[in-house]
Amino acid sequence: MxxxxxxxxxxxxxxxxxxxxxxxxxxxxRSGKKIVVKAGVALEDKDFDFPVTKDPMDVINDPExxxxxxxxxxxxxxxxxxxxALLNGKAVVTANKAMLAYHRYELQExxxxxxxxxEASTAGGIPIIGALRNGLSANHIESIMGIMNGTSxxxxxxxxxxxAAYEDVLKEAQELGYAExxxxxxxxxxxxxxxLLILASIAFGIDAKPEDILIEGIExxxxxxxxxxxxxxxxxxxxxxxxxVNGGVELRVHPVMIPQKSMIAKVDGVMNAVMVQGDxxxxxxxxxxxxxxxxxxxAVIADIIDIVRxxxxxxxxxxxxxxxxxxxxxxxxxxxxYYLRLSVEDKKGVxxxxxxxxxxxxxxxxxxxxxxxxxxxxxxEILFITHKCKERSIQEAIAKLEQLSVVKNxxxxxxxxx
Amino acid sequence: MxxxxxxxxxxxxxxxxxxxxxxxxxxxxRSGKKIVVKAGVALEDKDFDFPVTKDPMDVINDPExxxxxxxxxxxxxxxxxxxxALLNGKAVVTANKAMLAYHRYELQExxxxxxxxxEASTAGGIPIIGALRNGLSANHIESIMGIMNGTSxxxxxxxxxxxAAYEDVLKEAQELGYAExxxxxxxxxxxxxxxLLILASIAFGIDAKPEDILIEGIExxxxxxxxxxxxxxxxxxxxxxxxxVNGGVELRVHPVMIPQKSMIAKVDGVMNAVMVQGDxxxxxxxxxxxxxxxxxxxAVIADIIDIVRxxxxxxxxxxxxxxxxxxxxxxxxxxxxYYLRLSVEDKKGVxxxxxxxxxxxxxxxxxxxxxxxxxxxxxxEILFITHKCKERSIQEAIAKLEQLSVVKNxxxxxxxxx
Numbered sequence: 001m002x003x004x005x006x007x008x009x010x011x012x013x014x015x016x017x018x019x020x021x022x023x024x025x026x027x028x029x030r031s032g033k034k035i036v037v038k039a040g041v042a043l044e045d046k047d048f049d050f051p052v053t054k055d056p057m058d059v060i061n062d063p064e065x066x067x068x069x070x071x072x073x074x075x076x077x078x079x080x081x082x083x084x085a086l087l088n089g090k091a092v093v094t095a096n097k098a099m100l101a102y103h104r105y106e107l108q109e110x111x112x113x114x115x116x117x118x119e120a121s122t123a124g125g126i127p128i129i130g131a132l133r134n135g136l137s138a139n140h141i142e143s144i145m146g147i148m149n150g151t152s153x154x155x156x157x158x159x160x161x162x163x164a165a166y167e168d169v170l171k172e173a174q175e176l177g178y179a180e181x182x183x184x185x186x187x188x189x190x191x192x193x194x195x196l197l198i199l200a201s202i203a204f205g206i207d208a209k210p211e212d213i214l215i216e217g218i219e220x221x222x223x224x225x226x227x228x229x230x231x232x233x234x235x236x237x238x239x240x241x242x243x244x245v246n247g248g249v250e251l252r253v254h255p256v257m258i259p260q261k262s263m264i265a266k267v268d269g270v271m272n273a274v275m276v277q278g279d280x281x282x283x284x285x286x287x288x289x290x291x292x293x294x295x296x297x298x299a300v301i302a303d304i305i306d307i308v309r310x311x312x313x314x315x316x317x318x319x320x321x322x323x324x325x326x327x328x329x330x331x332x333x334x335x336x337x338y339y340l341r342l343s344v345e346d347k348k349g350v351x352x353x354x355x356x357x358x359x360x361x362x363x364x365x366x367x368x369x370x371x372x373x374x375x376x377x378x379x380x381e382i383l384f385i386t387h388k389c390k391e392r393s394i395q396e397a398i399a400k401l402e403q404l405s406v407v408k409n410x411x412x413x414x415x416x417x418x
Numbered sequence: 419m420x421x422x423x424x425x426x427x428x429x430x431x432x433x434x435x436x437x438x439x440x441x442x443x444x445x446x447x448r449s450g451k452k453i454v455v456k457a458g459v460a461l462e463d464k465d466f467d468f469p470v471t472k473d474p475m476d477v478i479n480d481p482e483x484x485x486x487x488x489x490x491x492x493x494x495x496x497x498x499x500x501x502x503a504l505l506n507g508k509a510v511v512t513a514n515k516a517m518l519a520y521h522r523y524e525l526q527e528x529x530x531x532x533x534x535x536x537e538a539s540t541a542g543g544i545p546i547i548g549a550l551r552n553g554l555s556a557n558h559i560e561s562i563m564g565i566m567n568g569t570s571x572x573x574x575x576x577x578x579x580x581x582a583a584y585e586d587v588l589k590e591a592q593e594l595g596y597a598e599x600x601x602x603x604x605x606x607x608x609x610x611x612x613x614l615l616i617l618a619s620i621a622f623g624i625d626a627k628p629e630d631i632l633i634e635g636i637e638x639x640x641x642x643x644x645x646x647x648x649x650x651x652x653x654x655x656x657x658x659x660x661x662x663v664n665g666g667v668e669l670r671v672h673p674v675m676i677p678q679k680s681m682i683a684k685v686d687g688v689m690n691a692v693m694v695q696g697d698x699x700x701x702x703x704x705x706x707x708x709x710x711x712x713x714x715x716x717a718v719i720a721d722i723i724d725i726v727r728x729x730x731x732x733x734x735x736x737x738x739x740x741x742x743x744x745x746x747x748x749x750x751x752x753x754x755x756y757y758l759r760l761s762v763e764d765k766k767g768v769x770x771x772x773x774x775x776x777x778x779x780x781x782x783x784x785x786x787x788x789x790x791x792x793x794x795x796x797x798x799e800i801l802f803i804t805h806k807c808k809e810r811s812i813q814e815a816i817a818k819l820e821q822l823s824v825v826k827n828x829x830x831x832x833x834x835x836x
Contacts, residue, residue, distance in 0.1 A: 019698050023556060023697070127549045134545065134729075135720050263705055278716060280437050280712040281543035281712070287704075295700055300556075302556050314450070314727070320446065322443075322444065324444070
């Protein structure tokens with residue numbers, strides 16, 4: 001018999017306990033052993049058929065417990081607890097993406113040969129960690145593009161399918177419980193960045209923290225952008241992108257225009273999907289529920305079963321250190337095509353002024369569209385797509401364009417991936 | 419150092435040897451050990467940087483070889499070889515779906531604790547075996563629906579997107595090398611059935627052979643069917659379906675009308691995808707290249723790496739026998755909605771005659787369309803969708819309808835999945 005202690009009995013922890021009970025026969029057949037919850041930790045009283053304590057150390061120091069499930073959330077407190085559990089020789093399963101975004105390499109060091117599993121940390125129930133660490137292990141990974149935040153994908157899908165404004169859909173998402181009262185963590189790209197960093201470690205062996213990478217949210221996306229994307233057969237998605245380019249790795253989270261015909265463009269609503277391109281396997285995609293108690297518990301319990309089966313996967317995918325020489329590219333080095341939205345005064349010479357400025361910065365234009373600004377009569381909106389250029393150039397262009405007196409407000413910018 | 423022997427140096431075996439060399443640094447970092455090919459088997463002379471012999475037993479009996487890769491194809495001969503390799507204590511990695519469709523349970527018995535891995539046998543480079551055996555192991559699987567034959571999906575995609583006739587697209591597929599001169603194994607559903615049986619063992623612990631299940635191909639699909647499907651927002655795909663229903667399991671391969679909006683409906687061309695529905699995780703989907711040397715080798719080498727890492731997955735997903743009581747349902751017990759295509763004489767009373775016959779068999783109609791038969795003036799085509807009914811009833815209805823003198827030719831039938 002294998003005994004589990006659960007730190008955190010909220011939605012996910014509660015589902016883990018429930019499913020371990022409900023599916024116990026098939027779980028025993030698959031793992032080879034009975035798996036039971038010996039104890040759990042919660043700050044409030046909870047009604048479970050195992051003892052619930054307020055002090056995590058009761059569980060972490062319980063000599064009968066073999067596996068600790070950490071589903072509390074937070075960063076430094078759970079890190080301290082997981083560290084202690086590992087030092088006590090207990091295997092750990094965590095769903096905590098934020099803790100891993102900051103502490104995965106220290107945890108790998110501390111864990112050594114003790115299993116530390118985290119399938120549930122990224123894209124909920126989708127077994128993307130297993131796919132990347134095991135299924136695609138023969139490949140040099142070329143790129144990862146993931147829809148890894150259901151809230152943002154729900155909002156963008158509604159904006160695309162119903163022509164609704166960002167603020168209205170956000171409100172609807174909040175009413176449906178898909179978005180928090182303060183939605184910044186989701187719509188600002190921070191949640192997705194944690195998941196991206198975890199995947200990037202397995203794919204490229206690259207260490208980075210959220211502060212090191214480019215993170216932009218969907219708050220500035222307007223219907224104008226959505227419609228322009230449609231006209232050019234793109235859709236707008238919030239993507240986490242990890243890409244091997246010129247001996248380095250780009251890591252970034254931001255809204256992207258991607259071709260409608262690509263598989264990941266077809267992922268709608270709160271669903272998640274991760275596209276992985278490998279040098280042998282080509283393009284693969286993994287799709288499913290990225291959140292929710294039962295879906296996340298599915299991944300937590302899969303990790304428990306793997307531990308019970310005796311699997312010995314290296315935590316971050318490498319048994320020996322990888323001397324790939326791959327370094328995180330600075331934000332300025334990113335190369336992309338860009339979509340820009342400018343609202344400018346409707347008068348002679350303005351377009352020439354803009355195009356000259358871009359030309360001076362070696363930015364060339366692939367497609368352009370001009371139309372009346374729906375908000376203000378004396379302004380027109382100029383929308384265009386550039387050819388590939390450096391992030392540094394586009395940022396300089398935007399800064400200079402915003403200084404022009406004929407340009408109203410902030411300029412909208414969305415990167416394009418083919 | 420781990421030494422590999424490759425039985426079969428065709429497209430896949432050649433790719434395995436090539437990638438083990440090309441990606442050796444990252445493979446060593448991920449697995450922890452150097453992995454080299456010690457010897458290979460081929461009937462013709464081949465130019466590799468390891469010895470190539472004509473006699474598989476040279477490799478199987480080589481005491482220095484740790485892992486045998488079987489990528490020869492065939493059923494009974496490779497089974498004999500794999501059996502001997504296991505008896506010699508060697509781990510085995512195979513891409514051979516036909517051998518597994520017939521011998522997977524004997525092989526599981528023989529292997530015992532020796533690893534026998536087969537990720538490459540199903541859906542090429544897509545890590546669907548790992549997803550099902552490890553990633554979704556907490557779930558009762560409710561259904562699997564897979565596009566697992568690229569040839570058939572290529573043909574159906576062209577028929578849908580270009581309005582082309584089956585025969586013309588088949589010819590094109592043959593010219594492009596996507597279809598064999600005798601395409602029966604692919605377009606007849608047999609290839610997909612082997613893969614479905616492998617997945618069904620992991621999902622449901624169910625033993626069955628190709629002869630036991632319903633297998634129909636795409637040879638009878640006409641443009642009329644494709645257009646009708648479009649009108650009702652369906653697409654036609656050749657699916658392998660495994661479904662838990664009323665304490666039993668339906669296993670079947672046949673063309674299916676599925677809603678355009680479902681993710682699997684969006685998988686076009688030679689690509690493969692498998693949708694798995696679990697009771698905790700909900701719907702997940704796995705997409706990628708289902709064939710090709712490098713994509714298949716990606717899966718073979720992933721299995722080699724798993725073995726070298728020391729992973730101990732139960733071959734068919736169960737460490738203990740599963741007493742689920744799930745039995746294979748007989749073909750006649752399958753329940754579905756059905757689409758029927760009849761070409762009938764264009765005269766009074768015919769429609770009444772048909773609908774009365776259906777009504778007598780308790781088959782009710784959900785949607786119907788009548789239009790002139792493009793081939794013959796005095797005939798009309800009647801197309802309809804039934805409500806759910808038993809396979810037995812629809813087969814009886816078709817047999818009776820085909821005996822009516824007003825009905826021309828064979829009746830077209832396609833099952834519908836929502």
